[in-house]
Amino acid sequence: MIAEIGQFALILALCAAVVLAVLPLIGSFIVQPQWMALARPAALLQLLMVTISYLALTSTFITNDFSVLYTANTSNTQLPLIYKISGVWGGHEGSILLWVWVLAIWTGAVAIFSKHMPAVLLSRVLSVLGMISIGFMLFVLLTSNPFERIFPIPVDGASLNPLLQDIGMAAHPPLLYMGYVGFSVAFAFAVAALLGGELDSATLRWMRPWTNIAWMFLTLGIALGSYWAYYELGWGGWWFWDPVENASFMPWLLGTALIHSLAASEKRGVFKAWTVLLAVLAFSLSLLGTFIVRSGVLTSVHAFASDPARGKFILYFLVITIGLSLLLFAVRSHKLKSTANFELVSRESALLLNNILLLVACAAVLLGTLYPLFLDALDMGKISVGPQYFNAVFVPLMLPVIMVVGIGALLNWKKDKLKGRQTTLLALVILSLIAGAILATQFDGYKITAAAAIGLAIWVAASSLYGVYYRLRNKRNRLSAAMHTPAAFWGMTIAHIGMGVFTLGVALTSMFADEQTVRMGIGETHELAGYEFRFKSIDEVRGPNYVAAQATFVITKEQNSVSTLVAEKRVYNVRRDTMTEAGIDGGLTRDLFIALGEHLGNNEWSIRLQYKPFIRWIWFGTVFMALGALLAAVDRRYRVAATTQKRARNTKVATGAATGAAS
Amino acid sequence: MVNRKQQTVVHVLLIQVCVMLFVLLMPASSAHSAETVLKFDSDEQAALYLRLTEEFRCLKCQNQNLADSNADLAQDLRNEIYDAVINGQSRDEIADYLVARYGDFVLYRPPVKRVTYLLWFGPFVLLLFAIIGGWRLISSKPTITAPEPSEALEDARRRLNE
Numbered sequence: 076m077i078a079e080i081g082q083f084a085l086i087l088a089l090c091a092a093v094v095l096a097v098l099p100l101i102g103s104f105i106v107q108p109q110w111m112a113l114a115r116p117a118a119l120l121q122l123l124m125v126t127i128s129y130l131a132l133t134s135t136f137i138t139n140d141f142s143v144l145y146t147a148n149t150s151n152t153q154l155p156l157i158y159k160i161s162g163v164w165g166g167h168e169g170s171i172l173l174w175v176w177v178l179a180i181w182t183g184a185v186a187i188f189s190k191h192m193p194a195v196l197l198s199r200v201l202s203v204l205g206m207i208s209i210g211f212m213l214f215v216l217l218t219s220n221p222f223e224r225i226f227p228i229p230v231d232g233a234s235l236n237p238l239l240q241d242i243g244m245a246a247h248p249p250l251l252y253m254g255y256v257g258f259s260v261a262f263a264f265a266v267a268a269l270l271g272g273e274l275d276s277a278t279l280r281w282m283r284p285w286t287n288i289a290w291m292f293l294t295l296g297i298a299l300g301s302y303w304a305y306y307e308l309g310w311g312g313w314w315f316w317d318p319v320e321n322a323s324f325m326p327w328l329l330g331t332a333l334i335h336s337l338a339a340s341e342k343r344g345v346f347k348a349w350t351v352l353l354a355v356l357a358f359s360l361s362l363l364g365t366f367i368v369r370s371g372v373l374t375s376v377h378a379f380a381s382d383p384a385r386g387k388f389i390l391y392f393l394v395i396t397i398g399l400s401l402l403l404f405a406v407r408s409h410k411l412k413s414t415a416n417f418e419l420v421s422r423e424s425a426l427l428l429n430n431i432l433l434l435v436a437c438a439a440v441l442l443g444t445l446y447p448l449f450l451d452a453l454d455m456g457k458i459s460v461g462p463q464y465f466n467a468v469f470v471p472l473m474l475p476v477i478m479v480v481g482i483g484a485l486l487n488w489k490k491d492k493l494k495g496r497q498t499t500l501l502a503l504v505i506l507s508l509i510a511g512a513i514l515a516t517q518f519d520g521y522k523i524t525a526a527a528a529i530g531l532a533i534w535v536a537a538s539s540l541y542g543v544y545y546r547l548r549n550k551r552n553r554l555s556a557a558m559h560t561p562a563a564f565w566g567m568t569i570a571h572i573g574m575g576v577f578t579l580g581v582a583l584t585s586m587f588a589d590e591q592t593v594r595m596g597i598g599e600t601h602e603l604a605g606y607e608f609r610f611k612s613i614d615e616v617r618g619p620n621y622v623a624a625q626a627t628f629v630i631t632k633e634q635n636s637v638s639t640l641v642a643e644k645r646v647y648n649v650r651r652d653t654m655t656e657a658g659i660d661g662g663l664t665r666d667l668f669i670a671l672g673e674h675l676g677n678n679e680w681s682i683r684l685q686y687k688p689f690i691r692w693i694w695f696g697t698v699f700m701a702l703g704a705l706l707a708a709v710d711r712r713y714r715v716a717a718t719t720q721k722r723a724r725n726t727k728v729a730t731g732a733a734t735g736a737a738s
Numbered sequence: 739m740v741n742r743k744q745q746t747v748v749h750v751l752l753i754q755v756c757v758m759l760f761v762l763l764m765p766a767s768s769a770h771s772a773e774t775v776l777k778f779d780s781d782e783q784a785a786l787y788l789r790l791t792e793e794f795r796c797l798k799c800q801n802q803n804l805a806d807s808n809a810d811l812a813q814d815l816r817n818e819i820y821d822a823v824i825n826g827q828s829r830d831e832i833a834d835y836l837v838a839r840y841g842d843f844v845l846y847r848p849p850v851k852r853v854t855y856l857l858w859f860g861p862f863v864l865l866l867f868a869i870i871g872g873w874r875l876i877s878s879k880p881t882i883t884a885p886e887p888s889e890a891l892e893d894a895r896r897r898l899n900e
Contacts, residue, residue: 432865442860457842459845464846464847468862
């Protein structure tokens, strides 16, 4: 019964989406205020119905209703409650339903937080979101219905993949989808701007917080996925350039470019058509990412062939969405004139450079991800494109971005002579490099590369902080001036410093990591990077739905106790999968990582010991970036923009003249 | 048209670029030490073994290198690579042997040849075009230049934006 309610609610949601996609849009062109007024209630009705549908599926998991095929395939009576709830998105059908739900949430959020948006713009934005909704709901209902029943009803379910039975994995997909799908809002604004033939700074101001929030979620989602891979997959790596990872990384790169080009468009009226194109491309890459992950087309061509209906559906949807929006762009983008000009040394130029490099980096990732597929399809041979390729191409493209991030942020708009700043900047470069050279001596085996990398990270932070100083330099009371500095500025500074933190983590981990795979018996010790690892004991442990061999290690450094770590090898009851649970001693300056390998007989085990200096800084950096995006999104100026809009409608004449001059 | 102050900026950037090029050109030295389950004659051999197992694909796995894979085939190939390394073969000799047997698919670093020119050089050609395009955008005045907003309009706009 519950499953049928879920299915029925989803069909009603589809009806609401059809109304949303059609009537307000037509109403906005033939000037029918009643039709446009339907947008908000339709969006909220859609949200309500999808929520009911999603909760219905969740309840089949919680109540072990194995008459539902998807539940029987994904859940199990032994599964702890939290993994029953997160298990809803542990398989294909449920994760697409989650996608639909997240889209409904974003659409509902736009409907709720847009009281002051002009009706024409709002109805077009919501209509575009409704169209995307239709596509994905049809996808669920026609090819991936999670509410399908089976008979006879199995006694128990097949259980969730043990890899996914983890808190990190429980939170990873919703965060990632909030980011992916969040770019649909920027996309909808872009399409609405193309339909209307104008993109004024008020609209751009609406777009910025939405884009920032989506980007924040995507950043956290990717970072959590990386952290999860680090401690759950058991190899100690944090990024593998796997197609599925790249699928989430490409929208991130373009989303980053979009955030920066939005800034230039809003403040200076430049790069308008470009901003719209980026918004379209960022969401297109989100769709492509969904296609890549959901169709399995990249990991194996055969997985695609095994269920062609799904892959084809998303592919057609992808082609129609991207094709139509690019066609619209081709026809209408000439209306979005950028009028202001700027000089070589200016904030605009720095943002342009940022956009060029991020776009090319994204293109490189796309090329590397799809190249094997195209070669294979054209029968020109089978190749693999792995980390060695991506590191060789991606790193040189990103280094300049990291180098100029601090300078770009303190340049003036339009034209800047860097008056009074070059000497300080030059001094900062030299001091950063010297500091890097000194700090690099702290590591075993001096590396000039390490000195340069540490220097670069310090330079990013120092130049960003100098930007703060420069902004406040002429204020009499610096503290109170700092309090009144817009949150967006602090957000930018924090995000940029996050880049430095991230860079430091990546560089030091890749240069000074140490690892050994050793054969150890109980009571034996092994030394790695100055730490003594003693294999204390091995026990059998029973979890709720698995049995594990649990090894205990005592770690000491120069006779001082450091920590006691537990590494497990689990065998799950239902699916008989083996899982490695690494023992990790995390720290600010280093992680110690123990993974239990094969039993070699004679009470000896193969043990993988790893020393990972500064690896946490990678994730700290991403948290800084996400925090920066959040701060920028909640900036008062964007909320005040709403009031301005209202006032603007009252003083129409003045606004018309002003925006005419501004755009 | 580059004036002196801009030159200083350029110098700052150039210094950084040089330092970074240094970083890039330095061989990525591997800090990994020997896999002590296996015995090697020298640290170089151990490093080569580790590098090779990370560079070749486990053919049976979804997307894993030989070092991380537990598959039997990966174990066999690891043993072969180990033997080859112990016998003093170079990276290229071992790679050639594996490619002859399994094709380019086994390499995670695709070889530079005709069908992969686009893959290897495409991004940098695109970068070149993008920089030329960006340069032209900066140096050329827009064809339709809006007049600078007059004082009064600028003032009105500022007040509206407050």
